[in-house]
Amino acid sequence: MHKAIPYAQKSLTNFISSRMLVRQSEEVGLIMYGTTGTKNRLNDSDPDDYAFVTVVEELRCPDLSALITVATMPAGQGHADWVDALMVAADAFISAKAERPMLAKPPVRFVLVSDLASRIGKVENLEDVLSGPQSLTTALNEHKVTLEVVLLDLGPQADDAAHANRLFNLQWLEKLLEGVKHEQRSAHEPADLLHLFRFKDVANIAQYSGPLSLGGLMNIRVKAAKKVHSEQFPSTTSYSEQSNRPDATHSVQRQYEYKLPSNADEEVPVEQLKRGFRYGSQIVPMDEGDRVHLGYFPGEKALELMGFVEAARVPAHRYIEQAWVALADKDFDQSGRALAALVQALDRLGYAAILRFVPRLLKGAGSVHICAGTPLPATDSHPDALLLQPLPFREDIRDEAQFTTFSGQDPRLSDLDAVDLLIDAMDMTSSGYERLRPEDTLDPLLQRFVGHMAALAIDRDTPVPPPSEDPWVSTVLEQRWDAMPAAQGALAAVAERFPVASAPAATKRAVEPAANGEARPGNEAQPMAVDGAIADSLVFDPLAAPASRVEAVGTSAPVEDFEALLQHGQADKAFRELPVVVFTLVDTSIAGRNYDKAMRCVSALRGASVKAEESKKEEVKPEEDDFAGMD
DSSP states (O other), X not given: OGGXXXXXXXHHHHHHHHHHHHOTTOOEEEEEESOSSOBOHHHHHOTTSSTTEEEEEEEEOOOHHHHHHHHTOOOOOOXXXXXXXXXXXXXHHHHHHHHOGGGGSSOEEEEEEEOOOXXXXXXXXXXXXXXXXXXHHHHHHHTTEEEEEEEEOOOTTOOHHHHHHHHHHHHHHHHHHTTSOEEEEEESSGGGGGGSSOXXXXXXXXXXXXXXXXXXXXXXXXXXXXXOOOOOOOOOOOBOOOOOOTTOOOBOOOOOOEEETTEEEEEEOGGGOOOEEEETTEEEEOOHHHHHHTSBOOSSOEEEEEEEEEGGGSOGGGOOSOOEEEEEOTTSTTHHHHHHHHHHHHHHHTEEEXXXXXXXXXXXXXXXXXXXXXXXXXXXXXXXXXXXXXXXXXXXXXXXXXXXXXXXXXXXXXXHHHHHHHHHHTOTTTTSSOTTOGGGOOOHHHHHHXXXXXXXXXXXXXXXXXXXXXXXXXXXXXXXGGGOTTHHHHHHHHHHHOOOOOOOOXXXXXXXXXXXXXXXXXOSOOOEEETTEEEOSOSBOTTSOOSOOOOSOOSSSHHHHHHHHHHTTOHHHHHHHHHHHHHHHHHTOSTTTTHHHHHHHHHHHHHHHHHHHHHHHHHHOOOGGGGTTOO
């Protein structure tokens, strides 16, 4: 396990950090077994038992000290086993619950992470310890504890003794799991421990509970809940550090003042403000009540069958929003059988149901969707169900991109063979498990954010680590050639069969003259090379409007945007917007990273101002001939 400890530390650090962000009242404890020393209540009672098991963090709401403890915990050299660790965990929880009865509220989870290479030390009376009247099983069930087991593979360097110990431990672990509520997962390599804990656990409650109406003649009682929902990053809040009181919340109140552009000294009362839409040259008012009444009023939530289509007529790219899943309501007889018949028939015939779905009512108006109901046949983890995918309307669909391209070309049989070998070589399930399986893979950017929050909480001057040093980025977003040893050879073979020349990178902006009238280097239009020849055809549709025109000064390349606006005769706009961007860069800068860009903006603004001033002087300078013949 020693090689896995750095990954476990990062995972635990992010877990504690996420709880401090979104679950401040959730209590967390940490116990390690196989440590060099011993620290637990059971060992205090009997020094011969439960040695080398350490309660690293007592069960409590985590804070900065917990972050520091986890980040600095060392690898141990003692011998202990998973049974001792679980017994110590159960004792610690029961003791804490006796002091704080509110801990009885579920859910309560014990997470055991181990490779099971350390053999159980005491096998006498082990049956009674695991499943007897005063056993671990009884304690876990009595206190409604869910045991989550994460088994780490031993790895290629493990010897026969380690494998034998693991097999022995697995036999006893299976006996324990037979009697308790549990979940079991595998970590095939140490880096998989990075994905132990989600950012937050959200109870997936039914947001629709009612009938699936079939033409008004038959109702199947179902419950529908979100199948997938994008996790959002926490948002920042404004605060003040002026107060030094220990109980200060540092929160601030925001107030708005509304004024007329023509008279900045006159304040417009809030009650005189109205909402409206710009409609040509006028503004048409519309209050919020009218907007609500423009919605759909079904009277109640609804899920109604409208018909069936071949599933192939609803391609996956037509699915516009996040999916729902509808399951039969177990409280109603025959609903399960009726929904199962519908799901299995759709699956067998290759059809999808089209349904009108109103999952919720907003001030009486319904949030209505036209959904494709695709079948989800029953598995070990769920019964027959319908996957509800909201479909787009015509306004939501974009036309096919208009690119000039080659006409259809049929590959040779040898070409197909080469690509077949590439697919086999890059098969992400060839190792016996699926890499990047969504159910096992955390969002690397969200984890990167949470980890940096923990570092900032400990040291406010901590710089943002480069992506190349982030284990979540390197294991999820970057190519893992070590997991596919034959891939590069197969790729080389395909590249040799299809010698496609690289096209020049598309430029962000059109070619613009520099201040001295010469073209800027790197922006010249280049002909496109195809198979060694020069192609005169354009990459994009020539009738398409140019997308390279600069419309405003942005924060990504403000100096270039500023100069482009000047070149296009929009000096007033350029001089008005660049100072605003300077303040934005400074205000949003983290650890001064935007200061250099802001200084370049100031320098460009000053230089352009000087040139503009000189240009004005030259325009008003009188010519000598204008005064000829005058006294």
